[in-house]
Amino acid sequence: MDFTERVVAQWAERRPDLDVSPVLVLGRVQRIAAALTAASDTTLAPEGLTRGEFDLLTALRRAGRPLRPSEITTVTSASGAAITKRLDRLTRDGLVERTGSDRDRRVVLVTLTPAGEELVDRLFAPHVAQEAAVLDGLTPAEVAELERLLAHLLHVVDPQTY
Template identity: 45%
Template structure:
């Protein structure tokens, strides 16, 4: 990762200057926003990966545990897939590992024997209880320097951008 460049700015400013030099006919202005969103997301996920090292779960597995922890009922695998934005095959693979590790249990769905529900176990809840507050604290530190009104404005603007991508919005 290159440090701030001699002419100032952050990594994304550096990348945008490079694109402008090599493709001067392309207006690379969207990179200022989308590039930063992508970079911040990547850096945050990398932090989460490192933080979860001792927990016994991967980031995707943690997201599955969190989806189950947020729910007031057991979830079908398809609901977990939707909540985590992973593929169905990935959800199945990770749910299998989480079940073997004792973090998730499978329950029969009374209305359809072909459907299996996923439910958090006490051990899975313990992982979420330990790791979720730490994740929120890391997120809070990323937002240091922004006052409450700036955070609200940023959230509102990002909600509008997400609305351009989210299905059914």
């Protein structure tokens, strides 16, 4: 019996009138996400980065162009305040630059510095390998089914994702 099953069993004893079976899926999803974030943070800590900062840097690298802070908020699903805090730190560390737009001085654009691009390029392949190792115990068919089910669930939870 795993942790989530114990939680459901405990609720069944305390509140037998409630169907807490969604915890069997969603509780596990939350625990998996927390475990992956913790593992990522452990791997990134020697580089002085958090998972959130790495997500911001990789969003800029993927885009291949400067992004407005609001665009970074959208693609990382982090709050505007979190993005501002991360940008302040990454700017101080010389990994990103904020510049004004030539067309509209109210617009701030964020770009990776050469040091930021080098850092992302160096860390991204091991990061993907670490994530791939998590799925090693599943067959290709199981991975495909999990991808399909999670995509469907994400669409239910966040229809704007599509």
